Amino acid sequence: NDFTRELGKDSFKDKEELIRAIKIHSIRTHRQFEVIESRPTIWTLRCKLYLQSGCKWKLHASKRKRSGYFEITSYTGPHTCLHYKLSQDHPNLDASLIAMETRHLIKEQPSISIPALRAEIVETLGYTPSYKKLWVGKQKAIEHVFGNWEESMSLYQNI
16 A cells, blocks of 8 residues: 555564654654554554544554564555644654664763754654653663663672
8 A cells, every 4th residue: 555655664573663664654744643552463543633633544553473573454544634744843753762763873872962862853853852752762772772770780789
């Protein structure tokens, strides 16, 4: 379908890769979605403006038992709501996506400043997230790259 062509693929190695692709697509197209159902093997979304505008955009993805990949199994679209950039921030640009998009910077320079991270997000995604989202995203990226403090301390105490 047109949507999977826009994404460039219809199957993803895991749910995290799927979520990242959908979030980035929604941000770049100035659309918003909300999660209807999220389980380890299922992810279902619909347009956030569904109630206000009657937009029928909907997506369902599930994990295939045979391949272990997440695939978009049902898609209703395209969006019929008006799309416009209302603010400098985007609701689907959350701390988790910020962490995914900045891990490479955190790995190279763990002390990178929040303004530098903001500049990276503005350049790549065109939105300006809040300081709080950036700070939480940075913490998540640090934990992903270097592990969390509690685990490090328990390893140290067991030596």
